[in-house]
Amino acid sequence: MGLTGTALAIDAGNSKTDVALLATDGRVLGRSRGGGFQPPVVGTAQAVDTLAPLIAAARAQAGLGDHGPVAHLSAFLANADLPVEVTRLTAEIAARGWADTVTVRNDTFALLRAGLPDGAEPLGVAVVCGAGINCVGLGHDGATARFPSIGRLSGDWGGGSFLADEALWRAARAEDGRGTPSALARALPAHFGLATMLELIEALHLRRIPDSRRHELTPLLFAVAADGDPVARAVVDRQAEEIAVLATVALQRLDLLAEPTPVVLGGGVLAARHPLLHDRLTHLLAERAPKAVPHVVTAPPVLGAALDALDRTTPAPPQPAYARLRSEWA
Numbered sequence: 001m002g003l004t005g006t007a008l009a010i011d012a013g014n015s016k017t018d019v020a021l022l023a024t025d026g027r028v029l030g031r032s033r034g035g036g037f038q039p040p041v042v043g044t045a046q047a048v049d050t051l052a053p054l055i056a057a058a059r060a061q062a063g064l065g066d067h068g069p070v071a072h073l074s075a076f077l078a079n080a081d082l083p084v085e086v087t088r089l090t091a092e093i094a095a096r097g098w099a100d101t102v103t104v105r106n107d108t109f110a111l112l113r114a115g116l117p118d119g120a121e122p123l124g125v126a127v128v129c130g131a132g133i134n135c136v137g138l139g140h141d142g143a144t145a146r147f148p149s150i151g152r153l154s155g156d157w158g159g160g161s162f163l164a165d166e167a168l169w170r171a172a173r174a175e176d177g178r179g180t181p182s183a184l185a186r187a188l189p190a191h192f193g194l195a196t197m198l199e200l201i202e203a204l205h206l207r208r209i210p211d212s213r214r215h216e217l218t219p220l221l222f223a224v225a226a227d228g229d230p231v232a233r234a235v236v237d238r239q240a241e242e243i244a245v246l247a248t249v250a251l252q253r254l255d256l257l258a259e260p261t262p263v264v265l266g267g268g269v270l271a272a273r274h275p276l277l278h279d280r281l282t283h284l285l286a287e288r289a290p291k292a293v294p295h296v297v298t299a300p301p302v303l304g305a306a307l308d309a310l311d312r313t314t315p316a317p318p319q320p321a322y323a324r325l326r327s328e329w330a
Helices: 044-049 050-061 084-094 106-114 161-174 184-191 197-205 212-227 230-253 273-286 301-315 319-327
Strands: 001-014 017-023 028-034 070-079 099-106 124-129 131-136 144-146 261-266 294-296
Touching: 001 050, 001 301, 017 050, 017 161, 017 301, 044 050, 050 197, 070 084, 070 301, 084 099, 084 106, 099 106, 099 301, 106 131, 106 261, 106 301, 124 230, 131 230, 144 230, 161 184, 161 197, 161 212, 161 230, 184 197, 184 212, 212 230, 212 273, 230 261, 230 273, 230 294, 273 294, 301 319
Parallel strands: 001 070, 070 099, 124 261, 261 294
Antiparallel strands: 001 017, 017 028, 124 131, 131 144
């Protein structure tokens, strides 16, 4: 049997992984952080291998060493998008013997759990708009709403990386005459100390500006939109539309449109609360899902993983345990 009263919480994203070891009274006993979790790139087994030193570090910090498995492990993982991926990851993690029981879900569920009330039936929808975009929901009697969320192949639109590329596309066409004139054609190259989009295109193509810097264009897109550029504003409006569609469809699938339901919003793009995006989104939700209760969650997703681990380790955790756990990431 596992170490009574202890659980592991894992939030593993594309760029970083957080691990927390906690007690059922809400105390965090150990933490660690590592790099990204990318099974599609390195394979399932090798991706799970990257969790081992992080779990060991959290256990060492807690003074547990090699004293056997914990009672439960809740893992919320990027790239756990399809049922077959969840099954493979669950089997691989369970085989490591880190915990008596294991649950694996897509990392968007961690955002949802972080934004829901503690100790109540989990009802709500979460939309994450960070580097990418995804939406999940939980309804009555364990009903679940999901989207594949593997890019344009599965019908996705938006997220920070997508918006950066969209800004480049529109700026290139604005400069050479194929598209509508836009201040993006000046603002994007100027950000990198260049004069024209042609110079920026060449610098990106020849890797003089690394691809890793493209994310800098997303906040620039919002700044240009805030200054009134109609092309940039159209992209921001389209992003708000997509988030509203995801949330509304999930609520409809779960038959929650007619009752007050949390809509949890998170990820870097939404957490920034850009007025144009936030105001347009709340307006759309008020029109299409007037019972929805949207709110932005800025706590790290590992909090949601820890809350889920607490849910599953103790039949009815007391409210002080939840409050103590939330205070760890306040």
